[in-house]
Amino acid sequence: MDFSGKEYDRIRASRRKGSGRGSGRDGGGAADASVIGRECAVPGCTEEGAYRAPKGRGKEGQYFWFCLDHVREYNKTYNYFDGMTDDDVLAYQRDAITGHRPTQPIGVRGRKARAARNTWSGMIDDPFGLFGQGDPHAAPQPEQETRRISAADRHAFEVMGLEPGASREAIKSRYKTLVKRHHPDANQGDRSSEDRLRSIINAYNVLRRAGYC
Numbered sequence: 430m431d432f433s434g435k436e437y438d439r440i441r442a443s444r445r446k447g448s449g450r451g452s453g454r455d456g457g458g459a460a461d462a463s464v465i466g467r468e469c470a471v472p473g474c475t476e477e478g479a480y481r482a483p484k485g486r487g488k489e490g491q492y493f494w495f496c497l498d499h500v501r502e503y504n505k506t507y508n509y510f511d512g513m514t515d516d517d518v519l520a521y522q523r524d525a526i527t528g529h530r531p532t533q534p535i536g537v538r539g540r541k542a543r544a545a546r547n548t549w550s551g552m553i554d555d556p557f558g559l560f561g562q563g564d565p566h567a568a569p570q571p572e573q574e575t576r577r578i579s580a581a582d583r584h585a586f587e588v589m590g591l592e593p594g595a596s597r598e599a600i601k602s603r604y605k606t607l608v609k610r611h612h613p614d615a616n617q618g619d620r621s622s623e624d625r626l627r628s629i630i631n632a633y634n635v636l637r638r639a640g641y642c
Contacts, residue, residue, distance in 0.1 A: 469496040585632035600642040
């Protein structure tokens with residue numbers, strides 16, 4: 430477009446009706462010509478109430494009408510969160526991010542996520558679980574935790590005479606039994622089994638540091 434042409438010189442911007450209204454929170458905007466004759470809301474004030482100010486939380490869309498001096502005075506002390514605790518203010522600000530509309534998490538982990546993804550398959554008969562859902566009437570199978578056992582952990586289980594992956598209670602019970610059996614005090618001071626006792630203690634410590642007990 431040629432900004433030096435005559436057509437550009439004839440362009441004029443027109444003021445939209447009502448665009449000059451003040452919000453009542455910016456120090457008083459331009460006066461609203463549609464409220465000529467309205468008196469200021471402050472008792473005793475005879476000035477024209479041409480500037481609006483919000484009434485506050487819980488009264489959205491409702492306004493006071495003040496003169497210029499009183500709307501400025503009102504704005505200095507206006508606090509939308511007046512009467513709310515700090516926790517309430519934080520909750521309000523957090524909800525304001527989504528426009529105070531209820532939200533749901535986009536993604537979750539584990540069995541619930543898989544169930545959510547496969548909900549549609551419950552609408553059809555899928556007895557062989559081709560679509561990942563299986564029999565919709567069958568009880569959900571508990572997820573079994575799989576843990577890789579290192580060579581050191583496996584050796585520690587062997588030293589204590591336990592199967593790899595034994596329960597916490599089984600490890601502790603076996604440890605107490607072996608310590609009592611091979612401790613010199615339980616063998617009339619015989620120290621011939623001290624090496625065996627030392628290996629048992631070391632094995633238990635390995636399993637304990639690995640989180641098995």
